[in-house]
Amino acid sequence: MIELQNISKVFGTGEGQVHAIDDVTLSIDKGEIFGIIGFSGAGKSTLVRCINLLEVPTGGRVMVDSKELTTLSAGELRSARKGIGMIFQHFNLMPSRTVFGNVAFPLKGSSLGREEKENKVRELLRLVDIEDKENAYPNQLSGGQKQRVAIARALANDPKVLLCDEATSALDPQTTKSILQLLKKVNKQLGITVVVITHEMAVIKEICGRVAVMEKGKVVEEGEVFSIFANPREPVTRDFIRTTSSLHKIEGLLAEDSPVTRIKPGEMIVRLSYVEKNVSEPLISTVSRNFDIDLNIIFSDIEIIQDAPIGGTVAIMSGDRDQIALAMKYLAEKNVGVEVIQDAGTNL
Numbered sequence: 001m002i003e004l005q006n007i008s009k010v011f012g013t014g015e016g017q018v019h020a021i022d023d024v025t026l027s028i029d030k031g032e033i034f035g036i037i038g039f040s041g042a043g044k045s046t047l048v049r050c051i052n053l054l055e056v057p058t059g060g061r062v063m064v065d066s067k068e069l070t071t072l073s074a075g076e077l078r079s080a081r082k083g084i085g086m087i088f089q090h091f092n093l094m095p096s097r098t099v100f101g102n103v104a105f106p107l108k109g110s111s112l113g114r115e116e117k118e119n120k121v122r123e124l125l126r127l128v129d130i131e132d133k134e135n136a137y138p139n140q141l142s143g144g145q146k147q148r149v150a151i152a153r154a155l156a157n158d159p160k161v162l163l164c165d166e167a168t169s170a171l172d173p174q175t176t177k178s179i180l181q182l183l184k185k186v187n188k189q190l191g192i193t194v195v196v197i198t199h200e201m202a203v204i205k206e207i208c209g210r211v212a213v214m215e216k217g218k219v220v221e222e223g224e225v226f227s228i229f230a231n232p233r234e235p236v237t238r239d240f241i242r243t244t245s246s247l248h249k250i251e252g253l254l255a256e257d258s259p260v261t262r263i264k265p266g267e268m269i270v271r272l273s274y275v276e277k278n279v280s281e282p283l284i285s286t287v288s289r290n291f292d293i294d295l296n297i298i299f300s301d302i303e304i305i306q307d308a309p310i311g312g313t314v315a316i317m318s319g320d321r322d323q324i325a326l327a328m329k330y331l332a333e334k335n336v337g338v339e340v341i342q343d344a345g346t347n348l
């Protein structure tokens with residue numbers, strides 16, 4: 001649906017040049033929710049604005065729905081842009097128009113009759129669940145309500161693609177969740193391809209199927225969200241994942257000599273990480289029973305991403321050392337990552 005081929009974007013000239021996008025190639029499929037994550041300045045906004053040519057790339061080709069946008073005339077581009085809706089962090093609503101007026105605005109030049117336009121706007125307001133506010137002005141709405149209106153407006157011309165530039169970054173966590181659910185509904189119900197730009201891994205985790213990680217204008221890692229979470233390659237990706245998991249907290253607890261991490265001879269602290277989609281068995285109890293070892297869980301952080309558990313458990317393991325070695329082998333065969341964080345040695 002969206003093909004970005006060798007996209008570059010350079011701002012400024014001479015000494016002051018900024019290579020905001022540096023040779024990015026990405027392919028986004030029809031009907032998917034694709035995430036682009038990166039820290040501030042990585043080039044995400046510039047890249048997403050290259051998809052609808054709000055920013056004209058310095059080099060490369062942009063194809064959307066089989067049209068090469070980079071070769072279109074101004075008129076052709078205007079019409080192609082109708083197929084690409086966009087929403088923003090600060091909503092960008094027109095303050096002097098009502099909710100109805102904002103959503104009706106993109107229909108101005110359309111061939112629909114007056115009644116059809118009204119029906120269309122009301123249908124959109126219903127879809128985003130804000131029909132009771134049609135006569136309100138933007139300054140009478142909460143952030144979440146404003147974003148709902150912005151989504152309705154972005155959908156007015158029946159786009160095939162919806163670009164979301166930090167669409168939830170100005171919202172509280174609860175409202176963020178409800179807007180993400182709405183984007184999911186728009187994707188499923190209308191079959192719209194959604195591209196989400198964010199600096200929050202929680203957003204990616206919540207709705208995206210695939211993700212590209214950006215750093216210094218380049219895509220440094222790309223793949224299915226589950227695989228990226230399970231096996232992040234790049235330090236920047238690990239940093240993002242760290243922000244959403246508490247499994248790394250064990251190092252902090254050990255450093256501060258927390259009572260929960262004090263172990264006796266014969267015990268060891270292990271971290272078990274679930275990195276495959278097929279981990280579904282009750283592994284802890286199976287291991288404990290089959291190998292006659294004790295596993296006392298210090299804490300767990302397991303979430304469901306794309307219908308599979310991911311995360312892990314930090315536990316104190318004790319028992320016969322040969323049995324522990326066999327248990328670790330068994331866990332590794334089940335594709336569970338096993339790390340010994342601290343070992344108090346045998347009690348012999």
Ligand SMILES: Nc1ncnc2c1ncn2[C@@H]1O[C@H](COP(=O)(O)OP(=O)(O)OP(=O)(O)O)[C@@H](O)[C@H]1O
Pocket residue numbers: 011012018019020038039040041042043044045046047199
């Ligand atoms: N119009 C512009 N003129 C000059 N430099 C720009 C312009 N727009 C962006 N840049 C620069 O390009 C780089 C990428 O910016 P961009 O806004 O795309 O990053 P981002 O990842 O979206 O970050 P943020 O989340 O902070 O917006 C930055 O160094 C930025 O300063």
